[in-house]
Amino acid sequence: MEKLASIIIVIGTILWLISVLFLGGRWQWQMFAALVLTVGIFIAHFWEELSEGKDKKTPRDDN
Amino acid sequence: MARERISQADEWQTWAQRYDIEGGVRTFESGLTVKVFFGALFVGLLMMPGSIYLSYVSGQSGAAAAPWVAVILFTELARRSFTTARRQELYMLLSLTGAAVGSGMQYRSFIWYAYFINTPQAISYEIADKIPAWVVPAGDSVGVLSRNLLHPDWLLPIGVYLVGKFLGTLRVVSGQYILFRLTADLERLPYPMAPITAQGATALAETTGKQETWRWQVFSIGSMAGLIWGFIYIGVPALTGVMMSQPIQILKIPWIDFTQSIEGFAPTGVFALRTDFGQMLFGFVLPFPVVMSEFVTAMLSQFVLNPYILYPQEILHQWHPGLDVRATNLYNGLDFWRSYDIGKTFSLGLVGMAASVPMLFKLRKTQKKAGQRGSLATPPNRGDFPLWLMGILWLIGMGGFVWLIHWMVPNFPLSFLLGFAFLYTPINSYITARTFGVLGRDLFEIPYLHEITFILSRYEEIDIWFAPLPDEDYGAGTQGWRVLELTGTTFTSNLAATLLIMPILIISGILVQHFIWQIAPIPSAQYPYVQMMWPINATNECLMKTSLRDGNSEIIQAIRGDYVAAGFTSSLAIYGLLWVLKYPSMWYYGIIGGIGADPGSMVARLLGAIIGRFYMIKRFGLKRWFMFNPVLAAGFACGVGLIGMGTVAIALVSKAVIVKPF
Numbered sequence: 001m002e003k004l005a006s007i008i009i010v011i012g013t014i015l016w017l018i019s020v021l022f023l024g025g026r027w028q029w030q031m032f033a034a035l036v037l038t039v040g041i042f043i044a045h046f047w048e049e050l051s052e053g054k055d056k057k058t059p060r061d062d063n
Numbered sequence: 064m065a066r067e068r069i070s071q072a073d074e075w076q077t078w079a080q081r082y083d084i085e086g087g088v089r090t091f092e093s094g095l096t097v098k099v100f101f102g103a104l105f106v107g108l109l110m111m112p113g114s115i116y117l118s119y120v121s122g123q124s125g126a127a128a129a130p131w132v133a134v135i136l137f138t139e140l141a142r143r144s145f146t147t148a149r150r151q152e153l154y155m156l157l158s159l160t161g162a163a164v165g166s167g168m169q170y171r172s173f174i175w176y177a178y179f180i181n182t183p184q185a186i187s188y189e190i191a192d193k194i195p196a197w198v199v200p201a202g203d204s205v206g207v208l209s210r211n212l213l214h215p216d217w218l219l220p221i222g223v224y225l226v227g228k229f230l231g232t233l234r235v236v237s238g239q240y241i242l243f244r245l246t247a248d249l250e251r252l253p254y255p256m257a258p259i260t261a262q263g264a265t266a267l268a269e270t271t272g273k274q275e276t277w278r279w280q281v282f283s284i285g286s287m288a289g290l291i292w293g294f295i296y297i298g299v300p301a302l303t304g305v306m307m308s309q310p311i312q313i314l315k316i317p318w319i320d321f322t323q324s325i326e327g328f329a330p331t332g333v334f335a336l337r338t339d340f341g342q343m344l345f346g347f348v349l350p351f352p353v354v355m356s357e358f359v360t361a362m363l364s365q366f367v368l369n370p371y372i373l374y375p376q377e378i379l380h381q382w383h384p385g386l387d388v389r390a391t392n393l394y395n396g397l398d399f400w401r402s403y404d405i406g407k408t409f410s411l412g413l414v415g416m417a418a419s420v421p422m423l424f425k426l427r428k429t430q431k432k433a434g435q436r437g438s439l440a441t442p443p444n445r446g447d448f449p450l451w452l453m454g455i456l457w458l459i460g461m462g463g464f465v466w467l468i469h470w471m472v473p474n475f476p477l478s479f480l481l482g483f484a485f486l487y488t489p490i491n492s493y494i495t496a497r498t499f500g501v502l503g504r505d506l507f508e509i510p511y512l513h514e515i516t517f518i519l520s521r522y523e524e525i526d527i528w529f530a531p532l533p534d535e536d537y538g539a540g541t542q543g544w545r546v547l548e549l550t551g552t553t554f555t556s557n558l559a560a561t562l563l564i565m566p567i568l569i570i571s572g573i574l575v576q577h578f579i580w581q582i583a584p585i586p587s588a589q590y591p592y593v594q595m596m597w598p599i600n601a602t603n604e605c606l607m608k609t610s611l612r613d614g615n616s617e618i619i620q621a622i623r624g625d626y627v628a629a630g631f632t633s634s635l636a637i638y639g640l641l642w643v644l645k646y647p648s649m650w651y652y653g654i655i656g657g658i659g660a661d662p663g664s665m666v667a668r669l670l671g672a673i674i675g676r677f678y679m680i681k682r683f684g685l686k687r688w689f690m691f692n693p694v695l696a697a698g699f700a701c702g703v704g705l706i707g708m709g710t711v712a713i714a715l716v717s718k719a720v721i722v723k724p725f
């Protein structure tokens with residue numbers, strides 16, 4: 001699932017770049033890329049929540 | 064080395080632990096006592112009227128300093144009476160004072176419209192005779208001409224105001240509470256700015272006890288720094304303004320504009336160095352990745368994106384050499400950034416939804432203990448309310464409010480009101496609550512929302528401009544509930560205090576407005592600030608209220624779908640790529656905040672973040688430094704507030720006794 005989410009997000013980003021660079025930045029194409037990105041982001045978060053709890057380490061406080 | 068993936072909630076929870084006073088284990092007590100109630104009475108009857116009067120005379124209400132002054136007086140009285148003041152009591156006093164001083168300003172609209180309805184501007188723009196009776200009585204009524212707020216002519220406007228106030232309290236309390244439970248309990252967002260207020264009250268409470276700890280020392284250091292800075296930044300201009308026609312500003316307020324200096328190599332870029340170095344304190348508190356990524360992105364926007372991509376492509380086409388920061392921002396905004404920002408802010412909402420919806424699904428599967436992330440269970444004795452009850456109260460409050468507006472403007476389409484009330488307001492509030500939970504500030508705002516609504520509704524009557532719309536935002540108020548939690552104040556006592564003080568403030572506010580209005584007409588020579596400003600404001604209000612009469616608005620024409628889509632999609636792409644590369648989501652909020660912004664406004668905050676990260680943490684240790692800095696910031700605010708109030712008072716007294724030859 002993590003890889004699937006990553007691939008969809010990368011495809012969505014490439015689609016957006018294509019829509020801006022080669023398709024004149026028309027809002028219809030950009031919104032299509034946004035739809036793909038939205039699907040990827042939702043999959044990413046669902047995966048995060050559902051895979052949580054297995055030997056999860058406390059994140060390092062390096063901020 | 065490969066990065067380890069950290070979920071958003073884990074990342075924010077780690078951040079929140081730094082600020083968790085008493086290590087997350089705390090007891091809750093009521094902050095409402097007889098002492099606090101009398102303290103609040105003092106505020107209601109003395110400080111709020113003073114604040115209203117100052118605002119008419121000088122335009123400065125002293126509102127920021129008033130709560131701290133009240134609390135310091137309260138603690139000093141406690142010390143001299145050999146009693147102690149608990150931090151719950153002090154925080155309660157602090158919040159009630161803030162509410163009291165703020166609420167005093169609400170009654171200004173009565174006086175304003177009593178003036179506005181008889182101005183030559185309102186008459187010439189053909190507005191005067193169209194102002195509804197629920198805003199102000201007729202211009203030739205006795206209530207207006209005799210400057211008498213207690214006259215029966217004012218029954219309708221004041222009655223509508225009071226009904227609105229009651230319904231507003233229902234909505235705001237319940238709406239804020241539900242969002243707080245969602246963002247603080249369920250999502251465990253850190254609310255980084257909340258500890259500033261919480262630690263300030265704690266520090267002052269300790270001064271009344273037997274032992275003074277590090278908190279009072281740090282608070283004092285902050286206060287002294289605030290006094291010095293406040294004298295330089297506010298005091299010198301205020302005091303020299305008494306004696307000279309042009310006040311001396313040691314540091315130019317509010318910024319030093321370098322925009323024209325950089326236009327040679329960065330046309331369309333802006334750089335205005337904000338001189339309020341009090342912002343450094345925010346840099347100490349905010350997450351370092353947020354501050355750093357915000358600044359870097361802002362620099363790239365102004366020195367690369369604007370001059371070398373958007374300007375050559377003629378997307379930014381209105382700019383020309385010689386413009387200052389305000390004009391450049393205006394033209395760049397109309398050409399591109401206003402549209403882009405709309406899309407960007409919508410991406411924030413979607414990202415928040417993506418992070419929280421899976422958590423809600425998971426919640427249905429697993430029951431968790433209080434305090435664990437992803438749990439709606441409450442800590443014991445916090446004084447919580449049932450969520451269903453708050454939901455019903457909100458529905459009653461919002462339903463009543465929509466009915467009230469529909470009664471005010473019966474021909475305005477009801478569907479717009481319902482859409483704002485039950486769709487826009489919850490989404491907008493949730494997004495703001497999340498940004499406050501992470502950044503301590505609001506990022507989501509749709510500009511010219513009312514104008515867009517009026518155009519889409521095809522409603523042409525002028526009365527809609529005077530009616531409130533149910534497009535509300537409870538997000539910022541959720542921080543107050545977090546502060547209550549940090550100070551260990553029970554929620555029930557806070558609600559009881561709010562309800563007890565409200566009638567006192569309503570009555571005293573109207574009486575004081577009446578009294579001040581009776582002294583002299585507003586505007587008049589007695590009230591020099593409003594005498595200078597209100598005629599200009601009247602012209603602006605007329606221009607605004609008639610701007611859509613001919614169906615033509617430059618602002619509306621400036622919003623372009625392809626640029627809105629660019630803002631939305633690029634922001635989602637940034638968020639997605641950061642997730643793929645396993646970067647913390649805080650970077651996203653920093654980057655989104657910085658795109659298109661002026662880096663000059665962030666320099667002080669960046670300095671604070673760098674000093675904190677590379678010197679203070681090494682000097683004091685991470686844990687101690689993050690305990691120190693909210694107290695330091697609270698002390699600083701107190702110092703600046705005190706110097707501001709003091710110098711403005713001196714200036715006012717001097718102006719009252721020195722007769723100028725003009």
